[in-house]
Amino acid sequence: MGSPLSHRRLRVRFLVPALALGLVVWSWVPLWAGALPGAAPAVVLTTGSVAPVSSPASGVTQVAVASTPGDDTQNWKSFETAVKLLSDSETGRKLLARVEKSFNLSLSSTPPPTPEQLDVLFKWDFVSRTDAVLTRHFDPKSGLEERNREVSVHLKRDQPLVDLVYDLAHELTHAVAGPNWDPYDPGLTASGYIWTALEGPGGEVDAVVSECRVARELAGGDLVGRCLRYVRNAKIDREKVREDFYRIGDWVTTLRKRLGSEAVKFPLLSELPPRLYSSTGSAPYPVSLLREYDEITAVACDNSRRRYAAASRGPASESDQAWESTREFLQNRCKRTR
Numbered sequence: 001m002g003s004p005l006s007h008r009r010l011r012v013r014f015l016v017p018a019l020a021l022g023l024v025v026w027s028w029v030p031l032w033a034g035a036l037p038g039a040a041p042a043v044v045l046t047t048g049s050v051a052p053v054s055s056p057a058s059g060v061t062q063v064a065v066a067s068t069p070g071d072d073t074q075n076w077k078s079f080e081t082a083v084k085l086l087s088d089s090e091t092g093r094k095l096l097a098r099v100e101k102s103f104n105l106s107l108s109s110t111p112p113p114t115p116e117q118l119d120v121l122f123k124w125d126f127v128s129r130t131d132a133v134l135t136r137h138f139d140p141k142s143g144l145e146e147r148n149r150e151v152s153v154h155l156k157r158d159q160p161l162v163d164l165v166y167d168l169a170h171e172l173t174h175a176v177a178g179p180n181w182d183p184y185d186p187g188l189t190a191s192g193y194i195w196t197a198l199e200g201p202g203g204e205v206d207a208v209v210s211e212c213r214v215a216r217e218l219a220g221g222d223l224v225g226r227c228l229r230y231v232r233n234a235k236i237d238r239e240k241v242r243e244d245f246y247r248i249g250d251w252v253t254t255l256r257k258r259l260g261s262e263a264v265k266f267p268l269l270s271e272l273p274p275r276l277y278s279s280t281g282s283a284p285y286p287v288s289l290l291r292e293y294d295e296i297t298a299v300a301c302d303n304s305r306r307r308y309a310a311a312s313r314g315p316a317s318e319s320d321q322a323w324e325s326t327r328e329f330l331q332n333r334c335k336r337t338r
């Protein structure tokens, strides 16, 4: 089995329609809050990634931190050191500049930001991942829909400093990328979803390339660990990273069958033994992403059906365009799920 990597994924939560300030506010309630009466399930984007590196790159001091969940004092100290190390690499500096621009948060300022300031974007967690929570607001009067996107970067707590540096590079690459797809897009297909999650701007390929560039820049010629495989002529070979994401072993037959004619979009799909697995470790990325696509489609379809039903009952009417889009979505994407 290859190195475990968690993946871009959508987490299912519940959508609760509520009246507030004259708007029908579609607020997100975590799945663990339980099913609420009348709540329509919805989807929230989560771009996850964790990249444990089996061996530390030399040039980065390996420091094991020890703190218990709830007390992240040591983790915040490690974070500060990790940011300093990140800023020692060219790729890391560019990433930090993009974070400042995207989130108005300077990580390498003097004095450094406090944990309270950092907590707006960063959370300590059991695995590293990046969440992007989409919230839809619908104004029944204007028929217009507004969408908000809130990003949070979760970092695995208590991990060696070197791994934290690489995780940070990986997750920040996801975090600074804008939304690449819309779960309610009538034209979104399984192949489009898989391709975007892997190869789109800020996708998994970009994140691994970014992480390995940081590793190489910090370690120079002494790079060890899983990124070593991707070094070619002293650079990180993006093509090699791409190839690894498409090595899916015995899953190739099933995936090709499901994708049908769209399988031609993935010329790199191969039955070579997988090297990169999703966080569950149960399947390589394209396979996990297909499952996720089915999961989010089922939830988005339920949502759209409820929205359609609710809108036709109430006094509010959506704009022709919104109705058309919902109709098209239900027609194009919801035949497989009921």
Ligand SMILES: [Zn+2]
Pocket (backbone or CB within 6 Å): 006, 007, 008, 047, 048, 049, 050, 170, 174, 203, 204, 207
């Ligand atoms: Zn990732």
